[in-house]
Amino acid sequence: MTAGRSGPAATGLSLIGLAIAAYLALTRLSGGLPVCGPLHGCETVALSSYSEILGIPVAFFGVGFSVVLVGLAVAWWRTSDRRALLGLYGLGLLGVLFVAYLTYLELFVIGAICVWCAGYAVTIVAGWIVAAITLRRSGPA
Secondary structure (H helix, E strand, O other): OOHHHHHHHHHHHHHHHHHHHHHHHHHHHOOOOOOOOOOOHHHHHHHOHHHEEOOEEHHHHHHHHHHHHHHHHHHHHHHOOHHHHHHHHHHHHHHHHHHHHHHHHHHHHHOOOOHHHHHHHHHHHHHHHHHHHHHHHHOOO
């Protein structure tokens, strides 16, 4: 998988993640609750004490994290600079660990699933997988 193939995939996944995080952050800023249709887990998760870290909504961290991922993905796609791919892989791994923790909280502590949060987690994991496969196939530096 080259930058020509993995770059658009990583960029697209990062942009979808950014859109989800931005929706959740804007909803939080407006004082509203995320719309989940017939599912009601989003409200429960959004109102839980775990929706903030040090008083900052988790969605805000997601926006910042996703902006960095988009930047790295675009850099990898446009320049084929291995450092951007390594950054995408390393930060993606941290993201995978963090969304795994948040998903654990949803399932076993909060007792509700937010479909927006789950969608964001999927974009993080899928983006990391794209970076990992690309690194594996490209061999050592």
